[in-house]
Amino acid sequence: MSQPKKANKKRKYPNRIGHWLPKDQKNIKKWLDDLIKEVEQKYSKEKKTVVKLDKNFVLPKDWLDPLIQEFWDLVDKDPTLHMQYNQMFTEVTESQTPTETPQIQSYQVMFLLVNFIMKNWAPRYNDYGLVGFPINVILNWSMGTVNGYAAFLNKEANDYWMKVLNKWGEFLKSPQSCYVLVDKPWGWFGENAQLAMPNFKEEFQCDPSAPHYGYTSWDDFFIRKFKDGVRPVACPDDMNVICSACESLPYDLQYDVQYKDEFWIKEQWYSLRHMLNEDEYTSQFVGGTIYQAFLSALNYHRWHSPIDGKVIKAYNIPGTYYSATLSVGKDEASPDKSQGYICQVAARSVMFIEADNPAIGLMCFVAIGMSEVSTCEINSDLIPVDGPKRVKKGQEIGMFHFGGSTHCLLFRPGVNLEFDQTVLDAFTDPEPENIKLNAKLATVVTKGKGK
Incomplete structure (x- = not known):
């Protein structure tokens, strides 16, 4: 069943906490x-x-x-x-x-x-x-x-x-x-770490016979790539299917997003003017939909295009690194409870993608660094300095360095999104699982389909 824009209810599902730091x-x-x-x-x-x-x-x-x-x-x-x-x-x-x-x-x-x-x-x-x-x-x-x-x-x-x-x-x-890429108890290739990252050798590009599994630095390990075929693209030929851009846990889903809003209050509405740094395309998303999801330190940290289309603009916005809103009260894992707020103030990358599917049209991917995640890197070959750059659904578009982080997908008003049940369940499940990279995130319901 489709979920149309709610004029009087900006948040369809409550935001949840992303386990930024340990609960205990x-x-x-x-x-x-x-x-x-x-x-x-x-x-x-x-x-x-x-x-x-x-x-x-x-x-x-x-x-x-x-x-x-x-x-x-x-x-x-x-x-x-x-x-x-x-x-x-x-x-x-x-x-x-x-x-x-x-x-x-x-x-x-x-x-x-x-x-x-x-x-x-x-x-x-x-x-x-x-x-x-x-x-x-x-x-x-x-x-x-x-x-x-x-x-x-x-x-x-x-x-x-x-x-x-x-x-x-x-x-x-x-x-x-x-020095941390070793098989000692505190090392990333020790028994305990491998239990926390099951099937590591089967899923990630590495060489277990080489020193440090072939990784040249901790960051090289952190931004490791999946092996080909590990995260297949859902419905690659269906332009109405939008895929998960990151291996991540759903955090928030808001409709009827405003040009300017009170992002610093406890509810943490999205304020497009500030989130997109008053970009010329900002007005096109007023009244639209934002989906936000969180990446933990153990996740895969590269971003992939959720649709087929053309990157028409991509750039970084400087911002804060350790700012958290006071309105959430005591936060044992700050800025965990401030993830909506930091979309407006933290260092971030913005990519505008014109979808091949006219039912989607222009959408926006925003990567937000949390705390010491100070580097949001857009793949240089996709920065459209000499004209739009084509991307395929599931194609890598950038990456985070050095830690967990969060990201948003923005859609214009009139884009009728039916989110996958696994996504919706994650908002209410006390122990949800990540939405896998390239998995089906949502379907665009066009006229004549759905109700």
Whole structure:
């Protein structure tokens, strides 16, 4: 049965949480306690002094990479940022977090931990799901404070976060990051990790006989490709069938989307003007439909075209990295509950695709980086600098680097979408499964078909 646009009900199905960080706060606390202990031991040994990362810790700047030193200088000289970066940690109290005493008690501790991660840390596997977002964990509770909300919207500070994340990305693309691509208990080819990623050898392009399974870096492993035929395209010759663009879990489905809306409130409506950065095509989607889905750290992280058509415009929009809305209240896995909000403010990629099917016409794919997912990469051969670029349904169009993320598909008003039952069930199932890449997501119901 078709589901037409609801003029008075913008959300057809409630949004759900994407399990961005582990549900059990004890696991997050243990992970961060272990990181703090590792850093304390490293600097105690190197500096031949006792290093204790508590609220009394005084950080010598010469312990830091020059980039982190510059960032700290910005925070120190700007009175507003200085206040915000101090208070966003002091505002985190025992009543706000179930982890007892707040673990990160100053921005100096934050800078030292970020410095350590940026220079030589790659995500290790663990059984409780915290595998890819170390800086997110460091900032998890401070993001949800009044001063944190303001601090992570500051453009100058965001520019530095981008530089930090890009430098960490350089390490994750280096051969040195392969130290986690081993068969040790915390390695990605150990017994526990392979149980969490069953059929890895059968599904992904790899060489188990080669060092690190043939991957040249942690990022090379992260953006691994499926083997040919592993995710077949649903109904490749039926132009009315729209496929899943990512291996992902449905998060939200809204109809009658507005040009401008209150995206920062608890309901987190989509505001097209801000989401698409006032693109010339924005008005065509007013009153249309948005489907949003979430990718976890263990998912496949490349994007594929959901339709046959032509890419007529594709570009990146700079934005925030750790901003979360205060309206959702306490968020144990921030910005998990803010996934609708970040579509308007986070760093993202936008691709407009003109479908071969006139019943679809112009649609839009938006890839949104969450927290340290700082790189949304559009395949360079599909950027239409010299005219539209053809894409086939199921063809790779881009990828995320370095962590879990979220994405949206936008459709114009009048496109009558019948979403597959597996998609609809995922909104209400307490333990839903991912919608597989290239699986049938929805069908366009044209006149004379359906009711």
